[in-house]
Amino acid sequence: MKEKISTFLKAVAVIIILFLPVYLISPQTTNEKTGVIVRVNPEEFKPEIGVEGGVLKRALAGDAKTFNPVMAQETTSTAVIGALFNGLTKTNPKTLLPEPDLAERWKRDKTGTVWIFHLRKDAKWFDGKPVTADDVVFTYNEIYYNPDIPSSVKDMLFIEGKKFIVKKIDKYTVEFKIPKPFAPFLQAVGQPILPRHILEPYVKNKTFPSVWGINTPPEKLIGTGPYRLVKYVVGQYAEYERNPYYWEKDSKGQKIPYITKVKAQIIGDPDVRLIKFISGEIDYYGVRPTDLPELLPKAEEKDFTIYNLGATPSTLFVVFNQNPKAPIPKYKLKWFRNKKFRQAISYAVDRKGIINIAYNGLAYPIYTAVTPANRRLFDEEYYPKYPFNLKKAKQLLLEIGFKEGKDGYLYDREGHKLQFTLITNSGNKERETIGNILKDDLRKIGIEVNFQSIDFNNLVTRLMSNYDWEAVIIGLTGSMDPYFGQNVWLSSGHLHMWYPNQKKPSTQWEAEIDRLFQQAAVELNQKKRDMLYKKAFKIIGEEQPMIFIAAPEELLAVKNYLKNVFPTVWGWYKSEYVYIKK
Structure with a gap:
């Protein structure tokens, strides 16, 4: 049976991004049976001051179907555009707690149904225009709650069938009124915020679902994330550059992300991705269990570490x-x-x-x-x-x-x-x-x-x-x-x-x-x-x-010249602090 199965075609490990409930199991113990090297306890991980520059080489498992984050329903799309956008909040993959993103702080009233978000005044779109309350109100009221725009996000933004009431207080302040208090509200407002000055015409003429298709020139994609897409060749690669307007800096005032460029080859066959990782053409690789007999003996010679991230929610x-x-x-x-x-x-x-x-x-x-x-x-x-x-x-x-x-x-x-x-x-x-x-x-x-x-x-x-x-x-x-x-x-x-x-x-x-x-x-x-x-x-x-x-279980192989690396089943902790030291 095993010999018969081994003759079948090789395949792409692509999974639709849907949501299931989970809590983090961090990589804390060594797998003695396989010899997989694993990471230390996350509480002991402290990112160090890094060096700016370099090109991160990675792989994408397939072409995007859309560059529109609202319409994206599969990882082939979200993997391409994920670094381009931010929400009001984000979730720390180490603590699993919400923390500031486009909103630098927030407060709620005693009833737990009125939330006030204060936006960063240093957050800008890729075209240099400031992110304002108008963008937040537009994103929720005109896009996420628009009955003419299908979106899987919409299901998450109703409580007992009632939507959030979102309104502008001033240029950098937004109020959310929710029908009832509920625990995951701060995670719920982590959805991407989109630029009103770019997308409002498409909402008004009812063409928003088709805007930002894969034929859109990358310079037309306007987000706020740590990277912006600068080139996309279908079936070949995507190239990114650090967003010069990104607001976050390290404790010494250096800009982050430390890595200034990313080149992602589009490689559908995981066997090819494995070969390219071993040869040094990509810097990290999602390991299949069947790869271990080939990878483990090469870890020292090729200078990489295999992390066992433990049980996944997948x-x-x-x-x-x-x-x-x-x-x-x-x-x-x-x-x-x-x-x-x-x-x-x-x-x-x-x-x-x-x-x-x-x-x-x-x-x-x-x-x-x-x-x-x-x-x-x-x-x-x-x-x-x-x-x-x-x-x-x-x-x-x-x-x-x-x-x-x-x-x-x-x-x-x-x-x-x-x-x-x-x-x-x-x-x-x-x-x-x-x-x-x-x-x-x-x-x-x-x-x-x-x-x-x-x-x-x-x-x-x-x-x-x-x-x-x-x-x-x-x-x-x-x-x-x-x-x-x-x-x-x-x-x-x-x-x-x-x-x-x-x-x-x-x-x-x-x-x-x-x-x-x-x-x-x-x-x-x-x-x-x-x-x-x-x-x-x-x-x-x-x-x-x-x-x-x-x-x-989730396994990840990473070249050792990447520093400040702490992968989890939710993504890399403080990924913007990863830097290259060769």
Whole structure:
């Protein structure tokens, strides 16, 4: 089986950026089994004064679909434009607490429903114009709350169906009134702020969703971030320069980021990225478990360190299309919307075998949207489990009316053969391996799976636009609070993957999840709030709309001439302080 799997196409590790609840597990212990070198306790990490200059060489896993941060729904886009924009706040990846960004300070009233933000007076757009309260009010009222502009962010900016009231107090002061107090407000206002003087005409003429496409000249992209995009060649590379107006400085008054230029090659094949990392053409590389036998012996000679960041909030799963508007046969929708059908498939997933083969043992089996990284929510005894059991899987299918034919395949009551097409993004070795394992195991219980790998951007289009798919292997990355997963878990959510944008919940269990999430959003008692989320994720575990498989550990290889490096599952801590010392 392993030899057969190893012959499949190599793949791109690209995951749609969606939000799941998690808490940081920092890299503190050495993995004696693999010899992976890991980082010290984050409390001991203190960035030193660095040296300005140099070029950071990195890799991007694919081309952006858009340069518009509001419309971006996938990491291929956000990886390109993430450094160009700022929110009012940002989250410290070491402490997981909100801290100032475009807002230098804030205060709230006694009720917890009125917040005043004071903007930095030294923050400027790339064109030199100041960032003002007009930009903040425009971003929220005219873009995020605009019914004509689809955005996954919108789901996070409502409390019990009511939006924030955002108004200007003076040039550098903005007031937010929220319907009720709720815990993650300061993280919620970390969304990118956009320039009114550039984008207002596109909002007024209703062309905003198409503005800043990938053919837009980089100089037309106006943000506030530490870097600005200066060149983008589709399929080849992106080049960045330090933003000369960026406000932050180190304790000696030097500008940061210390690194003044970044060149990011667009390399879809991770095997090619691995080769380029070893040869020195890129400075850091997201390590797959299967890379370790090749990388570990080269660490000293090639002068790099491999960090094990521990359990991640990222999840991998299979999801079946339950959308009545999807262009798939109605009898298949009937299968996919049956809980026992989904539970049967879950029992047929050999999670431990998949982890050993696809992840070299460096992952955790999961059955709902909670990973071991979710310290407060992870509870092995609380959530349902579906241990690998092909006999149980087949039994459930027979209970709901499938019968075995003479050819060994199962057929429903109307005589339709139990078969479906399973897709994933091409170039992802782990997902292609998993797809072939699932195909083989499901065949053993009479299910025919047509497994295909397709281009990632095409996959996203099918998932989010035309809904032309039956089943998919895909993944979610994580955020620090379940609230920011509302675009996935609420039935009305744009990224409610199995049946998005519902006008009202199509099932009673989805309605209950909606209720629990809405109640948790305004619950300030942390223990009560956590229990509300646990109840919601228990329902997800019982209903299996997404058949969760594994949560991988995260490994990162970094050249040792990069200093002030402290990677976490949330990104690099104080990444602007990284500098090059050769």
